[in-house]
Amino acid sequence: xxxxxxxPESTTLSxxxxxxxxxxxxxxxxxxLRAFRENGYHATTLEDIAEHLGVRKTALYHYFPDKxxxxxxxxxxxxxxxxxxxxxxxxxxxxxxxxxxxxxxxVRIMTETLExxxxxxxxxxxxxDRAGEIIAARDRYERWLRKIIDQGIKDxxxxxxxxxxxxxxxxxxxxxxxxxxRPEGTIHAPELGREFAEHLVGGLTCG
Amino acid sequence: xxxxxxxPESTTLSxxxxxxxxxxxxxxxxxxLRAFRENGYHATTLEDIAEHLGVRKTALYHYFPDKxxxxxxxxxxxxxxxxxxxxxxxxxxxxxxxxxxxxxxxVRIMTETLExxxxxxxxxxxxxDRAGEIIAARDRYERWLRKIIDQGIKDxxxxxxxxxxxxxxxxxxxxxxxxxxRPEGTIHAPELGREFAEHLVGGLTCG
DNA sequence: TCAAAATTTGAATACCTGTTCAAATTCAGG
DNA sequence: CCTGAATTTGAACAGGTATTCAAATTTTGA
Numbered sequence: 001x002x003x004x005x006x007x008p009e010s011t012t013l014s015x016x017x018x019x020x021x022x023x024x025x026x027x028x029x030x031x032x033l034r035a036f037r038e039n040g041y042h043a044t045t046l047e048d049i050a051e052h053l054g055v056r057k058t059a060l061y062h063y064f065p066d067k068x069x070x071x072x073x074x075x076x077x078x079x080x081x082x083x084x085x086x087x088x089x090x091x092x093x094x095x096x097x098x099x100x101x102x103x104x105x106x107v108r109i110m111t112e113t114l115e116x117x118x119x120x121x122x123x124x125x126x127x128x129d130r131a132g133e134i135i136a137a138r139d140r141y142e143r144w145l146r147k148i149i150d151q152g153i154k155d156x157x158x159x160x161x162x163x164x165x166x167x168x169x170x171x172x173x174x175x176x177x178x179x180x181x182r183p184e185g186t187i188h189a190p191e192l193g194r195e196f197a198e199h200l201v202g203g204l205t206c207g
Numbered sequence: 208x209x210x211x212x213x214x215p216e217s218t219t220l221s222x223x224x225x226x227x228x229x230x231x232x233x234x235x236x237x238x239x240l241r242a243f244r245e246n247g248y249h250a251t252t253l254e255d256i257a258e259h260l261g262v263r264k265t266a267l268y269h270y271f272p273d274k275x276x277x278x279x280x281x282x283x284x285x286x287x288x289x290x291x292x293x294x295x296x297x298x299x300x301x302x303x304x305x306x307x308x309x310x311x312x313x314v315r316i317m318t319e320t321l322e323x324x325x326x327x328x329x330x331x332x333x334x335x336d337r338a339g340e341i342i343a344a345r346d347r348y349e350r351w352l353r354k355i356i357d358q359g360i361k362d363x364x365x366x367x368x369x370x371x372x373x374x375x376x377x378x379x380x381x382x383x384x385x386x387x388x389r390p391e392g393t394i395h396a397p398e399l400g401r402e403f404a405e406h407l408v409g410g411l412t413c414g
Numbered sequence: 415t416c417a418a419a420a421t422t423t424g425a426a427t428a429c430c431t432g433t434t435c436a437a438a439t440t441c442a443g444g
Numbered sequence: 445c446c447t448g449a450a451t452t453t454g455a456a457c458a459g460g461t462a463t464t465c466a467a468a469t470t471t472t473g474a
Contacts, residue, residue: 017442017450024451039331042249045431058433059452067432121328121386124246159409165394165402172383173376179328180375187372195372199410202366206413224420224472231421252461265463266422274462 025063027053029077032070033117037178041071041122071122072130078119079137081109086144095152100201102145103170104193110177111189118178120171142167149204158204170200232270234260236284239277240324244385248278248329278329279337285326286344288316293351302359307408309352310377311400317384318396325385327378349374356411365411377407 013021031052035044046057046067053059064070085105092098110116123134145167152158173196181187220228238259242251253264253274260266271277292312299305317323330341352374359365380403388394 013450014442020441021450040247040249040328042247043331046433047431056453057431058435058454061433062451124250159405161406162394162398162402165399166406168383168387169380169403169406172380172386174379175386176375176379176383179379179382187369191369192372195369196376198366199368199373199376200406201410202413203406203408203410206409220420221472227471228420253463254461263423264461265424265465268463269421 021063025073028060028063028070029074030115033074033115033119036071036074036119036122037115037117040118041125068126068130071125072134074114074117075119075122075134078109078114079134081113082106082141083137085109086141095148095155095157096201096205099145099148099152099170099204100197102148103174103197103200106174107177107193107196108189110174111181111183111192114178115183116178116181118175120175121178142171145170152204159206161204166204169203173200228270232280235267235270235277236281237322240281240322240326243278243281243326243329244322244324247325248332275333275337278332279341281321281324281326282341285316285321286341288320289313289348290344292316293348302355302362302364303408303412306352306355306359306377306411307404309355310381310404310407311397313381314384314400314403315396317381318388318390318399321385322390323385323388325382327382328385349378352377359411366413368411373411376410380407 028049032044032049034052035048038044039048046060049070050057050060060070064073085102089098089101089105092101120138123131123138126134146163149158149161149163149166153160153163177192181192235256239251239256241259242255245251246255253267256277257264257267267277271280292309296305296308296312299308327345330338330345333341353370356365356368356370356373360367360370384399388399
């Protein structure tokens with residue numbers, strides 16, 4: 001019994017057990033991210049994820065109510081990091097500095113936390129209610145990026161580009177990392193972040 | 208009978224019938240691209256595709272041996288356009304001009320021919336043999352792009368960037384179009400191509 | 415108009431995978 | 445240790461969907 005599944009990691013669990021449970025949840029998310037990276041959400045089976053952990057697929061149901069909940073948890077974690085990053089970007093003064101910082105940090109999140117998993121690719125996999133939340137958070141991020149660029153234009157740092165299009169270019173370059181980046185490859189994450197920042201910010205400053 | 212399915216649109220078909228058959232194949236590909244754009248390859252059912260055509264799913268088997276073959280045909284068509292574009296880019300002299308042209312044309316292909324369908328997202332859906340051909344063509348395109356950038360660096364037009372990373376930034380921005388572009392939206396394809404070209408080429412020239 | 419060919423259909427099949435559940439196993443902690 | 449809780453397991457179920465195939469329908473071309 002005890003189909004706790006998910007819910008508030010709340011009550012009546014001894015600290016030790018609760019810790020262990022949370023660690024296992026993290027391991028499952030980790031394995032899921034790797035699997036999603038290889039094959040995408042739909043083509044990934046629960047057995048693929050379980051196999052990474054040396055366990056049978058039914059064991060996963062002790063931690064998540066269904067497959068979608070795993071994808072959802074991955075998104076939540078990812079969006080949380082993005083929002084933390086948005087806050088810490090406040091300390092930068094100019095639009096160029098801020099945008100460069102955001103690009104470097106987003107690249108770092110993609111490569112470190114997500115292992116380059118193409119989370120942003122899988123929005124359509126959610127049932128309507130959950131999709132709403134994810135899409136809202138994504139839109140908030142996009143609008144925030146757009147404001148940075150508009151500010152840069154107003155301050156004369158950037159050319160008078162269409163900021164909507166520019167944001168899509170930036171996010172496209174970053175999200176696409178999921179399609180080719182491999183942690184064990186020759187391209188290293190910090191350099192990747194720097195190069196992307198120079199390329200994408202540079203394209204706005206010069207004319 | 209006559210399970211011709213695919214194969215060389217070759218023999219023993221009266222011209223009129225052959226033409227009609229090819230038109231139907233094109234219609235199927237068209238419908239498939241639209242469906243793939245909405246939901247991705249795996250989440251798209253043969254019935255989804257058939258519905259667009261007002262026909263039952265089993266009818267599709269008269270034109271393609273299986274679902275994967277439909278995706279394969281979409282890729283072939285897309286890669287054909289890319290290769291034509293590569294040839295026509297020869298007439299441009301400088302690396303900047305050539306790269307800008309390629310970006311504008313690739314954007315046009317994404318928005319017009321493919322209706323913004325995320326073909327490049329679905330490479331992992333193929334069985335090994337077919338995957339090889341698609342990946343080889345994609346790699347050829349990437350190497351060709353990289354040469355343009357390396358030439359630009361040598362000629363002093365571009366900064367001394369890592370051309371591999373720069374190519375990924377360019378392709379990421381372009382392929383990501385599939386995730387947000389809608390033909391009926393406010394952003395128009397030609398402007399999109401121009402903005403992308405200025406942004407992504409500009410990021411290499413200035414510094 | 416008519417026969418042969420092409421196309422479409424509907425029913426049936428087979429397989430895959432997400433999910434449930436009760437039983438077995440492992441673990442926590444006094 | 446020992447007991448109850450937590451975790452894992454294996455078997456079975458359920459729903460969906462790609463695929464097959466023979467029959468029905470439509471189209472071709474003379």
